[in-house]
Amino acid sequence: MLMRAKFNLVLLLTCMLGMAVSAWYLHDNLKQEMMQELHRNAEATMEAAIAVRRYTSLQIKPILDADPAFAFRKQAVPAFAAREVMALFHEHYPGQSYREAALNPMNPKNVAQGWEVALIQRYQSEHLKGAVTELVQTPDSSRFNLARPIRISDKACLYCHSSPDRAPEALVSLYGRKNGFGWRMGDIVGAQIVSVPAQVPMQRMDDTFTRYLWLLAGIYSLLFVVLNLLLSMLVLKPLNRANALLTQEAGQDALTGAISRRAFLRSLDDAIAQATFDERPLCLVMIDLDHFKAINDQFGHNVGDHVLHQLVYTLQQMIKQRDCLGRLGGEEFGLLLPETAESGARVLAEQLRVAVMLGSFDPVPRVTASFGLAEWRYGETASEFMHRADISLYHAKRNGRNCLYVWGEDDHMPDLTEPAGHS
Numbered sequence: 001m002l003m004r005a006k007f008n009l010v011l012l013l014t015c016m017l018g019m020a021v022s023a024w025y026l027h028d029n030l031k032q033e034m035m036q037e038l039h040r041n042a043e044a045t046m047e048a049a050i051a052v053r054r055y056t057s058l059q060i061k062p063i064l065d066a067d068p069a070f071a072f073r074k075q076a077v078p079a080f081a082a083r084e085v086m087a088l089f090h091e092h093y094p095g096q097s098y099r100e101a102a103l104n105p106m107n108p109k110n111v112a113q114g115w116e117v118a119l120i121q122r123y124q125s126e127h128l129k130g131a132v133t134e135l136v137q138t139p140d141s142s143r144f145n146l147a148r149p150i151r152i153s154d155k156a157c158l159y160c161h162s163s164p165d166r167a168p169e170a171l172v173s174l175y176g177r178k179n180g181f182g183w184r185m186g187d188i189v190g191a192q193i194v195s196v197p198a199q200v201p202m203q204r205m206d207d208t209f210t211r212y213l214w215l216l217a218g219i220y221s222l223l224f225v226v227l228n229l230l231l232s233m234l235v236l237k238p239l240n241r242a243n244a245l246l247t248q249e250a251g252q253d254a255l256t257g258a259i260s261r262r263a264f265l266r267s268l269d270d271a272i273a274q275a276t277f278d279e280r281p282l283c284l285v286m287i288d289l290d291h292f293k294a295i296n297d298q299f300g301h302n303v304g305d306h307v308l309h310q311l312v313y314t315l316q317q318m319i320k321q322r323d324c325l326g327r328l329g330g331e332e333f334g335l336l337l338p339e340t341a342e343s344g345a346r347v348l349a350e351q352l353r354v355a356v357m358l359g360s361f362d363p364v365p366r367v368t369a370s371f372g373l374a375e376w377r378y379g380e381t382a383s384e385f386m387h388r389a390d391i392s393l394y395h396a397k398r399n400g401r402n403c404l405y406v407w408g409e410d411d412h413m414p415d416l417t418e419p420a421g422h423s
């Protein structure tokens, strides 16, 4: 039992550690995959916006610029074109957005808000060149943002953004003279920002993670059960059998700790030889639990075993070292009392009976035993002696159990014509 408990404790700790490491590894991988997926989505949107920008600047703007009739058209501004096209595109992908946020834009729609301002200022102060990504989680929503700096690298930009005096009249009359000027080559004036919703991928990740955790828990539980079965079948049962065999060989009953029937019969022969030699008295008490079958039936075999073990413990507390208690079979025990005459054995047997009756055999509320006593008669064989003690026990049972019967108490006892043999 102790071995199984230790094994299970180590197994449980190993399983828990295995679960924790697997869960951490899995969560980390799933999160990385989700971030990569979000990044790919955002990047595709960003590339689409850049493509629109380039198309406008390379193919639309030159046509319009060549025709004075068109003067300034906002539709030919790459940033405007990108924003408008992406707005149409995002009608089919609600929640996604593309913005060209600037600290000092001409078009008020492009004014940077809240965290966009902080981002652009970071670009400016840290001179960041590449893309910046972040997963923003609030109680209401989760978003993945991809941003790239807008740096003035084309002199053509300054045509509109250096000063109101140089800018096309149509542009100034559309947006006014106040905002969107003073830009210089190399300035970071804003950021292109793609924002994609992350709730769905995150929910998907959580679902997958939960499913995998259940699967892992199932696998570990199965492992737990299978290893326990294997432990029982391949280790504990053979070990217990070997133990029982060893203790039996050693002359001890494995369950109760009393000596075995074979060893008891050997002791009986020795005791008779000694009593013959010494001409000293010798008594034998047969002890049998009352209604033990009912205890097994009501409380189960394990409790029955416990009662047997407890009975032997109770008896052994009260007998002398030279006395010999043996389990003769089932719930029947023999107690050999060397150098003890009937009068002394009677007192001891009665004390043992009361001790059993008052003893604690939890969870069984009350346990009693019947006692049969016989004193050895000079010249009597072991089997004749045992047979008389057995008959005394039989009378104790017949007299209502939980009592002691001493050989010879009853005048109507049967004659001992055929003593039972023993090996």
Ligand SMILES: Nc1nc2c(ncn2[C@@H]2O[C@H](COP(=O)(O)OP(=O)(O)OP(=O)(O)O)[C@@H](O)[C@H]2O)c(=O)[nH]1
Residues within 6 Å of the ligand: 255, 288, 289, 290, 291, 292, 293, 294, 296, 300, 301, 302, 303, 304, 305, 308, 329, 330, 331, 397, 401
């Ligand atoms: N738990 C347990 N039960 C055992 C063991 N050996 C024998 N038994 C049981 O002991 C019971 C003995 O039943 P019976 O011979 O009818 O005796 P009883 O019920 O005590 O009745 P009386 O002796 O007449 O009072 C049987 O049910 C056996 O299965 C054992 O090692 N452990």
